[in-house]
Amino acid sequence: MLKKLLPFVEHALKAPVWDCRMCGQCVLHSTGMTCPMTCPKTLRNGPCGGVRENGHCEVIPEMQCIWVKAYDRTISLPLPKVWKQHYNELRPPVDMQLQGTSSWVNLVTKRDQQVPGGWSVQGSEH
Amino acid sequence: MSVLREKLENSNDVVFTAEFPSVDGGGMASVERNAARLAPWFDAVNATDNPAAHAHTSNTTTAIAMKMYGLEPIMQIVCRDKNRLAIQSDMMGASLHGITNLSLLTGDDVTAGDEPEARRVFDIDSAQAINIARILGEGKYLSGRPIKPAPDFYLGAVENAAAPPFDYRIQRALKKYRAGAKFLQLQICFHPDRLEAFCKGVAEVAPDLKLIPTVVLVKGAKGLGFMNDKVPGIDVPVSFLARVQKASDPSVEVIKLTLELARHALTLPGVRGLHITDFRHDDSLDSFMNDLGRTPKRQTTNR
Ligand code: SF4
Numbered sequence: 105m106l107k108k109l110l111p112f113v114e115h116a117l118k119a120p121v122w123d124c125r126m127c128g129q130c131v132l133h134s135t136g137m138t139c140p141m142t143c144p145k146t147l148r149n150g151p152c153g154g155v156r157e158n159g160h161c162e163v164i165p166e167m168q169c170i171w172v173k174a175y176d177r178t179i180s181l182p183l184p185k186v187w188k189q190h191y192n193e194l195r196p197p198v199d200m201q202l203q204g205t206s207s208w209v210n211l212v213t214k215r216d217q218q219v220p221g222g223w224s225v226q227g228s229e230h
Numbered sequence: 231m232s233v234l235r236e237k238l239e240n241s242n243d244v245v246f247t248a249e250f251p252s253v254d255g256g257g258m259a260s261v262e263r264n265a266a267r268l269a270p271w272f273d274a275v276n277a278t279d280n281p282a283a284h285a286h287t288s289n290t291t292t293a294i295a296m297k298m299y300g301l302e303p304i305m306q307i308v309c310r311d312k313n314r315l316a317i318q319s320d321m322m323g324a325s326l327h328g329i330t331n332l333s334l335l336t337g338d339d340v341t342a343g344d345e346p347e348a349r350r351v352f353d354i355d356s357a358q359a360i361n362i363a364r365i366l367g368e369g370k371y372l373s374g375r376p377i378k379p380a381p382d383f384y385l386g387a388v389e390n391a392a393a394p395p396f397d398y399r400i401q402r403a404l405k406k407y408r409a410g411a412k413f414l415q416l417q418i419c420f421h422p423d424r425l426e427a428f429c430k431g432v433a434e435v436a437p438d439l440k441l442i443p444t445v446v447l448v449k450g451a452k453g454l455g456f457m458n459d460k461v462p463g464i465d466v467p468v469s470f471l472a473r474v475q476k477a478s479d480p481s482v483e484v485i486k487l488t489l490e491l492a493r494h495a496l497t498l499p500g501v502r503g504l505h506i507t508d509f510r511h512d513d514s515l516d517s518f519m520n521d522l523g524r525t526p527k528r529q530t531t532n533r
């Protein structure tokens with residue numbers, strides 16, 4: 105029951121503020137509280153090379169590039185230091201099976217930390 | 231064998247790379263013609279993957295054809311058109327045909343092309359694609375399924391040194407380096423100060439990463455204006471535009487300007503070569519390369 109209800113609650117709370125897309129593996133903390141799934145290319149390791157001179161998005165010229173915004177906020181917001189350090193971490197590919205599920209549940213069960221069997225990261229900052 | 235790897239990793243030689251013209255019909259004869267034109271000047275040439283979101287002959291088959299005519303390909307793979315399965319099969323297909331150099335890019339959005347109604351994929355991004363190529367090179371698919379023997383790749387990527395957020399671009403280069411990129415071809419850049427800051431920064435955090443800035447041969451002020459207005463991520467300072475516009479022969483002046491940019495780029499830390507994008511398609515490429523002090527290689531074809 106709770107499992108069915110939580111996605112609604114999470115979306116109701118996160119959508120108005122962060123335009124949450126319910127990817128089910130929330131990384132807001134490491135991206136200056138800016139949702140990378142609102143990037144038209146859904147990059148988890150942005151920004152792309154198409155950012156305009158004024159910091160706006162290649163695809164939607166009237167929108168600020170969300171990765172520029174994320175970077176500015178990572179620097180300026182009073183966020184915990186470890187969150188800030190996570191900004192340049194290599195985030196793994198999105199697990200499409202988690203689409204529409206609650207990232208809160210996935211955080212508690214650690215389901216959101218499951219990566220493909222071959223995935224590995226070398227030389228991270230931590 | 232990758233000449234590019236050999237030169238970048240085991241020599242101090244400066245390398246020159248270029249873009250192979252997209253193939254749209256014209257058959258192998260057109261590939262042969264273009265290969266013959268580029269081979270004397272370049273160590274390796276990019277086989278592009280639907281550049282600017284326009285459909286063309288595929289990256290892999292173009293790379294195979296180039297190789298047949300003695301041109302070493304750097305096969306690009308973009309994340310726009312293929313999901314992670316298709317991208318891994320592109321990489322394995324390249325390896326099957328002895329293609330070693332791969333360059334992994336995000337890719338322009340579908341809206342940049344002539345079929346903006348297409349579905350954009352972006353299942354993975356460029357940093358993840360580099361990491362996956364590295365993992366294949368260690369003998370595993372992304373799933374962990376073994377590959378024996380492991381494919382041999384020499385991995386590269388692209389970065390835009392001149393797009394915001396400027397200071398983060400250095401960190402992003404580092405991220406790609408850690409993922410497995412050994413060389414970076416840089417986006418066209420008309421801001422020598424930004425390029426300099428980027429190269430210096432990268433040389434500090436990733437001294438082994440080989441940087442290859444790009445200069446572009448255009449016909450005149452119109453070409454510069456087009457890039458400034460139409461290509462997101464490229465900004466041409468007004469002073470450059472004015473200089474070319476006001477010159478008595480803009481076509482000559484723009485080459486002079488490009489030479490200055492090229493010479494400056496080659497002096498920067500971490501820079502090991504130059505990438506040349508040719509939009510002029512005339513004989514200015516030969517004189518440009520001569521002016522840079524290059525002597526043409528004799529051609530070898532291994533068919
Ligand atoms: S400019 Fe920014 S928001 Fe737009 S597609 Fe690129 S990374 Fe995403």
